Amino acid sequence: MAKASVPVKSVVYALSPFQQKIMSGLWKGLPDKIHHKISENWISATLLLTPIVGVYTYVQTYQEKEKLSHRY
Numbered sequence: 001m002a003k004a005s006v007p008v009k010s011v012v013y014a015l016s017p018f019q020q021k022i023m024s025g026l027w028k029g030l031p032d033k034i035h036h037k038i039s040e041n042w043i044s045a046t047l048l049l050t051p052i053v054g055v056y057t058y059v060q061t062y063q064e065k066e067k068l069s070h071r072y
Contacts, residue, residue, distance in 0.1 A: 038045070
């Protein structure tokens with residue numbers, strides 16, 4: 001039995017110089033995506049940011065106290 005040959009169809013996409021929406025899908029629904037990521041990972045973000053903010057605050061306070069202690 002001989003197989004029937006099926007013609008191969010190809011689809012060709014062309015970019016029009018007047019309609020180029022390269023990254024439109026990236027910006028669509030961006031606030032919803034950000035809200036979803038934050039609400040999904042808020043515990044991890046808190047555990048990551050709390051020590052960083054704490055150390056930064058401590059260093060700023062320590063430097064200010066050092067400046068004031070040498071004032072007089």
